[in-house]
Amino acid sequence: MSAEIAFSRYAHDRIGDRRTDEAWLAEVWADPATRVLVIAGTRIGLVDGAIPWVSPAEAPEGDRVLLGEHDGVVHFAVIADGGLAGEDWMPLRGLVLVLTEDDAPLVVHAMGIAEWLWATRHCIRCGGRYEIQHLGHVLRCTDCGREEFPRTDPAVIMVVTDGEHPEDRCLLGRHPSWPPGRYSTLAGFVEPGESIEQAVRREVHEESGITVGEVEYFGSQPWPLPRSLMIGCLGKASSTEISVDGEEIEDARWFTRQQMKDEAEAGTLVLPGGISISRSLIEHWYGGALPGSW
Numbered sequence: 001m002s003a004e005i006a007f008s009r010y011a012h013d014r015i016g017d018r019r020t021d022e023a024w025l026a027e028v029w030a031d032p033a034t035r036v037l038v039i040a041g042t043r044i045g046l047v048d049g050a051i052p053w054v055s056p057a058e059a060p061e062g063d064r065v066l067l068g069e070h071d072g073v074v075h076f077a078v079i080a081d082g083g084l085a086g087e088d089w090m091p092l093r094g095l096v097l098v099l100t101e102d103d104a105p106l107v108v109h110a111m112g113i114a115e116w117l118w119a120t121r122h123c124i125r126c127g128g129r130y131e132i133q134h135l136g137h138v139l140r141c142t143d144c145g146r147e148e149f150p151r152t153d154p155a156v157i158m159v160v161t162d163g164e165h166p167e168d169r170c171l172l173g174r175h176p177s178w179p180p181g182r183y184s185t186l187a188g189f190v191e192p193g194e195s196i197e198q199a200v201r202r203e204v205h206e207e208s209g210i211t212v213g214e215v216e217y218f219g220s221q222p223w224p225l226p227r228s229l230m231i232g233c234l235g236k237a238s239s240t241e242i243s244v245d246g247e248e249i250e251d252a253r254w255f256t257r258q259q260m261k262d263e264a265e266a267g268t269l270v271l272p273g274g275i276s277i278s279r280s281l282i283e284h285w286y287g288g289a290l291p292g293s294w
Contacts, residue, residue: 011105012070019066019135028074029056029064035075037067037107039114041082043089044107051095051103060084065113065136067106077110079117079136093225099275105222112224113137116150119226123148151227156199157187158233159281160212162240162254170260170285171237173208173244173252182270182294183253185278187230200233208252209243212236218284221277232277234285257286270294 018024028034035053037044038060044051053075062080069075092111099107113136120139123130128143139148160171172183188203190196197215204212218232242252255269260282263269272278273293283290 012068012075012109014068014109015066016137019137025066025135029076031074032057033073035073037075037077037110038062038084039077039079039110040085040089041079042111042114042118043082043085043091044095044111045086045089046095046098049098051098051100051107063117063132063136065110067109070102070106075106077113077136079114096275097273101275104275108222108224112222112227113150115224115226120148152222152229153227154190154196154199155187155223155228155230156190156196156203156233157185157230157277157281158200158204158212158215158235159185159218159285160204160208160210160235160237161285162237165240165254165256167256167258169254169256170282171204171208171210171242171252171254172282173249175248176246176250178250179270179294181268184272185281186249186252187278188248189228190231196231196233200235204235207245207249209239209241210237210252211239213238218281219277223277230277232281234281260286260290264290264292267292 032055034056036056036059037053059078060080062078065077065079067075067077117136120130122128123141123144123146125146126141126144128141130139130148131142133140137150162169173186174183186204186207188199190199200215201212204210212235214236216234218234220232221230223230244250244252260269264271271282271290271293279293
């Protein structure tokens with residue numbers, strides 16, 4: 001199954017073999033057409049409500065990260081000192097609503113590296129200091145020589161359906177901290193020694209009390225908050241009685257397509273934003289676009 005997912009649709013060429021090509025790097029950094037995303041620590045400042053890309057000459061001092069090539073243009077990020085950020089600069093979670101599908105893969109790549117560099121300061125073997133290599137994609141301990149690479153935590157996110165119901169239904173839940181009316185697909189991290197299918201069944205049962213049988217892969221989406229890969233799945237329920245855990249999930253409901261459409265149009269049901277894999281999963285089940293988002 002192939003899915004159209006916003007964060008994964010317009011992938012850039014990461015040109016990883018260029019990360020140690022000093023002559024080429026100097027050449028593209030001198031090119032005013034090269035685009036640079038400025039990150040202060042782990043925050044970005046918007047300009048007129050959009051993600052700003054500047055020329056290398058306009059970029060501040062900082063750690064350079066080669067993101068890759070997109071539409072024939074080389075893109076970098078410069079991770080500057082966090083003190084550069086103004087009060088209105090935002091972490092990635094605050095930027096999701098302004099990300100375009102064109103920008104999203106580059107920004108997610110850049111912020112994933114920024115979050116990793118911010119959180120990974122000392123060697124886990126000897127406690128020594130790391131130095132950045134390969135244009136932000138490798139850390140090397142200055143004491144023992146150990147190399148550290150960016151890590152990704154797998155997480156499952158799933159739309160669960162009740163195909164035995166005459167109208168077919170899908171299961172959505174809401175976190176206790178969300179505003180009224182906001183519902184989304186269930187999700188959770190894959191535990192050590194667990195398969196994707198096992199994680200889907202466990203998370204759904206823990207959060208909603210629903211038992212899931214068949215599980216199919218849908219698609220995936222990077223989600224560096226701080227370093228996840230969301231693995232989208234379709235699950236078929238083999239039970240229908242809901243019993244929420246009350247902690248991660250405050251409420252869960254079965255929705256028919258008509259209920260979902262009517263409540264989304266009325267604004268009493270608020271669904272995830274269009275750039276999220278959750279939205280893609282829901283609209284895949286629904287069979288088309290739905291109104292409203294958060």
